[in-house]
Amino acid sequence: MSTMTSTGSTGGPASAPSGPARTKAGRGPHLSGMNWLVWRQHRAACWTLLATAAVTVAGIVYGRHRMVTYLEGHGWPDLQSGWEQGFDQGPLNMAAQLLGFAPLLIGVFMGAPLLAGDLESGTAKLVNAQSAGRVRWLATKLGVTTLVVAVCTTAASVAFTWWWSPVKSSSYVMSWADASAFDSSGPVPVALTLFTVVGGVAIGMLLRRTLLSMAVTFGFAVAVQIVWSHFRMALGDAVTVTTGNGVGDEAFPKLPDSAHVVDQSYLTASGDLIGWGSCAEATEKAATACLEKAQVVGWHVEYLPLSQMSSMQWLGSSILLALTACIAAFVILWGRKRLV
Structure with a gap:
């Protein structure tokens, strides 16, 4: 029984491509x-x-x-x-x-x-x-x-x-x-x-x-x-702002746009801080009397500005x-x- 074998120009059996042909076929990124x-x-x-x-x-x-x-x-x-x-x-x-x-x-x-x-x-x-x-x-x-x-x-x-x-x-x-x-x-x-x-x-x-x-x-x-x-x-790094002109509606310190308030407290004449909810009385008259008794003179506010966001993100x-x-x-x- 005869068999057929592919041959190249020299009559020998066909072989895999080599040289430039092989380099071209294997070119490009691949995992191995x-x-x-x-x-x-x-x-x-x-x-x-x-x-x-x-x-x-x-x-x-x-x-x-x-x-x-x-x-x-x-x-x-x-x-x-x-x-x-x-x-x-x-x-x-x-x-x-x-x-x-x-x-x-x-x-x-x-x-x-x-x-x-x-x-x-x-x-x-x-x-x-x-x-x-x-x-x-x-x-x-x-x-x-x-x-x-x-x-x-x-x-x-x-x-x-x-x-x-x-x-x-x-x-x-x-x-x-x-x-x-x-x-x-x-x-x-x-x-x-x-x-x-x-x-x-x-x-x-x-x-x-x-x-x-x-x-x-x-x-x-x-x-x-x-x-x-x-x-x-x-x-x-929280920024601190204090005021001494009372705690009325117009007395709260003006903060930068988008500032995040970390903490806010009342500032007394002696320099002590008390919670801003300490004088949350039922009536305005009672709240005013409470503030006067505690000798509250202004606000103490700690906040984080928007400008610190990027540094905080990279640190974290x-x-x-x-x-x-x-x-x-x-x-x-x-x-x-x-x-x-």
């Missing part, structure tokens, strides 16, 4: 080795996050276009008085609230299962038997995941900051000191999300059960948000990223000897 393995394993979650970020940015671009169109009708960038009356602040507030859920959702669905799934299914034992090593595997898992998370949250944060910037100085639209604005703009969303995700990875590594790790990571993310909400305003984000790096180091050091 451990990077390819990790991306292949988690590509569904990564593509979902990337697609969600793309849709979010597109929605923000559309929202910004509509907002600027309205503002230009009222003289933007030098807005005329009364522009707030017809301004629809709903889309901006809704976007801020949705971005506020990003650390929790990404931490639960990407961070917690990252190692817990491999440990529960036994995949980690298979990887441990290969020549790559645990440290390289852990570093690649963390690196690929945090890179995708950082890119997506940075894109969403930059877009939201750009959308909000034309009305940032107006407390009517959104107060900069509220979580909806402070935690959804600048570097804060990136830092909060990375901290929650890496924390979820550590929880999954220790608990070794996917569903349990996701539940505990949910609680961890909620606790982080609660602690952060109490810690956030302490990042600023630096602390969160430092804690994230510590947790990542713990994951690698613990996993190096005790992962399997």
Whole structure:
């Protein structure tokens, strides 16, 4: 029985392309080795996050276009008085609230299962038997995941900051000191999300059960948000203003636009401070008598100006990223000897 064999011009068997042809075929960025393995394993979650970020940015671009169109009708960038009356602040507030859920959702669905799934299914034992090593595997898992998370949250944060910037100085639209604005703009969303995700990875590594790790990571993310909400305003350097011309309606000190009042008290003639609610009597006459008895002479007000927002965000984000790096180091050091 005869067989047919393809031959080249020399009559020998055909061979794979070499030289320039092979170089041209392999040209372009591509993943290989451990990077390819990790991306292949988690590509569904990564593509979902990337697609969600793309849709979010597109929605923000559309929202910004509509907002600027309205503002230009009222003289933007030098807005005329009364522009707030017809301004629809709903889309901006809704976007801020949705971005506020990003650390929790990404931490639960990407961070917690990252190692817990491999440990529960036994995949980690298979990887441990290969020549790559645990440290390289852990570093690649963390690196690929945090890179995708950082890119997506940075894109969403930059877009939201750009959308909000034309009305940032107006407390009517959104107060900069509220979580909806402070935690959804600048570097804060990136830092909060990375901290929650890496924390979820550590929880999954220790608990070794996917569903349990996701539940505990949910609680961890909620606790982080609660602690952060109490810690956030302490990042600023409060400015103090005192007055000595009484406490009537016209005597309260004039503060900068969008200033966030940290504390306000009555100032007495002796220089002591008493709570502004100390003389909240039922009648105006009784309240006046109370103020006179306490020898109240003016106000003592502490506030944070809008100008401190950026420095507060970067300081807080630096602390969160430092804690994230510590947790990542713990994951690698613990996993190096005790992962399997």
